Amino acid sequence: MHQHIPDEATILSYLHREDAHARIALGWIIDQHSKRLYTTIRRWVKTHEDTNDVLQEVFLKIWKNKHQFQGNSALFSWIYRIAYNEAMQFLKREQRHVSVDLDAPLVEFHHSSLHFGKITPDEISAWLMEAVETLPEKQRFIFEHKYFDDLKYEEIALLTGGSVGGLKANYFHAVKKIEDYLKTKLNH
Amino acid sequence: MKTNEQHIIDELKKGTTPVPGDDYFAQLKQDIFDRLEPTVKIIPFYKKTWFISAVAASIALIVSVTYFFDGNETPKPAVATVDWNSVSRNEILAYIDDNIADFEAETIAQHLDSIPNWTLAKPVVGKITRTNTARSKKEEKYDDLFKDIDKQDILKYLEEEDIELDEEMLGT
Numbered sequence: 001m002h003q004h005i006p007d008e009a010t011i012l013s014y015l016h017r018e019d020a021h022a023r024i025a026l027g028w029i030i031d032q033h034s035k036r037l038y039t040t041i042r043r044w045v046k047t048h049e050d051t052n053d054v055l056q057e058v059f060l061k062i063w064k065n066k067h068q069f070q071g072n073s074a075l076f077s078w079i080y081r082i083a084y085n086e087a088m089q090f091l092k093r094e095q096r097h098v099s100v101d102l103d104a105p106l107v108e109f110h111h112s113s114l115h116f117g118k119i120t121p122d123e124i125s126a127w128l129m130e131a132v133e134t135l136p137e138k139q140r141f142i143f144e145h146k147y148f149d150d151l152k153y154e155e156i157a158l159l160t161g162g163s164v165g166g167l168k169a170n171y172f173h174a175v176k177k178i179e180d181y182l183k184t185k186l187n188h
Numbered sequence: 189m190k191t192n193e194q195h196i197i198d199e200l201k202k203g204t205t206p207v208p209g210d211d212y213f214a215q216l217k218q219d220i221f222d223r224l225e226p227t228v229k230i231i232p233f234y235k236k237t238w239f240i241s242a243v244a245a246s247i248a249l250i251v252s253v254t255y256f257f258d259g260n261e262t263p264k265p266a267v268a269t270v271d272w273n274s275v276s277r278n279e280i281l282a283y284i285d286d287n288i289a290d291f292e293a294e295t296i297a298q299h300l301d302s303i304p305n306w307t308l309a310k311p312v313v314g315k316i317t318r319t320n321t322a323r324s325k326k327e328e329k330y331d332d333l334f335k336d337i338d339k340q341d342i343l344k345y346l347e348e349e350d351i352e353l354d355e356e357m358l359g360t
Contacts, residue, residue, distance in 0.1 A: 023221065030217045038213075039205045048208070052216070059220045107200040124200065148202065175195060182196045 005032050008075050015066050026063055033076060034059075037083050040144060043106060043129070044087040054090050058083045074161035080141055106148070119186070131181035138162075139174035146171050 005011070005028045014025035037058060042051040061082050069078050107128055108121030132140055141160065145151045146167075153164045153171075160167070 023224070026220075026224075027217065030213075030220060034213050034216060035207060039207055042205050048206070055216065056220055056223065060223060063224060105203055106205075107197075107202050109199055109201070125203075128197070128200070147197065148205070175197065178197060179195050186196070 009071070011075065012069070012071050022063075022066065026059070026066075029062065029075070029079070030059055033079055036076075036149070037079065039149065040080070041083055041087050043144070043148060044084075045090060050090065050094075054083070054087050057090075058086050061086060074159060076159040077141065077161065080159075081137060084137070084140075124182075127182055127185045128178070131178040134181060135174050135177060139170050139177070142167055142170045143174040143178070 011025050011028050014021040015029075016022070017025075034055065038051060038055055041054050041058070042048070045051055045054055058079070062079060065082075069075070105121035105125040107125050109119065109124065132143060135143060138160075142156055145156050145159070146153070151159075153167045156162075156167055157164050162170075
C-alpha cells in the first residue's frame, strides 16, 4: 500500500500490455482507489459483505474491459462509472433499492425541530440517497465526494480531470436538485 | 420550512462510513488477483524443459571433453592415439615388416593417398592431436616424419612383399 504509484499515463501504458505489466498496473489501481471505492460502494449497498462482493467485481470488470479505456477521461471517473453500474446491478439482482435496508443511517438532523422531528434518520438518509441517485453522473460523482467524503474541489479535480470552477458549478446544481427533492418529500 | 438561504442538507449531521483496516485491502487485492483469468505464465528459465535438456547435454559434453582432454589443452581423440614421440622410425618399419600380412593393399593405398606429403624421417617431434582434415601447426611438424622415404621405396617394399597395388591406388 505504501509503494510508489506512477502517474496515470504510466499506469495505462502498463495496463494495456498483454504481459505481467498489466497485472502490476491493476495492482496500482487497487492500491490507489480501493479505499475510496469501498466507502462509495458501501454507501450504496450498505453492508460490508455486499460491498466486498461488488468491489471485487468492479476491479475484475476494470481488468476485463481495460482496453476500452483509452485515457480520454480521468481513470477514476471511468472506474467510478463501473462501480456505480455494478452496485446498481447488484441491488437490482438483490431486489433492493439504494435507499432501503440501511445498516446505519447516513445522515440525521442536527436539531429536532417540530417539523423535522418527525423524520427519522433512516427516512432522511433514504431520501437523500434517492435524491443523489437522480443526479446526472458527473453531479452525483462531485456531490458524493464533496458532501460525504469532504474532499476539496482541488482533490476532486485530480480525480475527474475537470476544472475547479466547473466542479463548483456542478456541485451547486446537485445541491439545488437534492434540496428540491427533499423539500418535496418533507412537504408530503 | 427552510428558507431559501439555508439548505436542508446543511441541517443534516453526517454519519461516518466504516472503513476496514489495511489487512482487508491487502486481502482484497489478493482475492482479486486469484480471480483473474489465467494468462500466459512466465515460466522461470530454469524450469523450462528445453533448458533442462540443454543443461544436461552441456554437462555430458563437458564431462566428455574433460575426460578426453589433458591439461595442456591438447585434445585427444576418443580412439587410441599414436604417440609418435615414443615410436622411432625403425620401430615403425619393423612393425610393418612383422605385420605386413595383416595389411590390406587398399588400406595401405588409402593411407599413402591421405598423406601424400608425409615421409618417414627423423623421430617424431610432436603428438598427433586431431584426425580432422584441418591441419594444426603441430600436425605440420609431422611433415618431416616421412620426408626421407620416397613413395617409390614404399612401392618397392610392397612389391618385394608380394603386395599388389595399382597406380591409381597409389595416386601416382
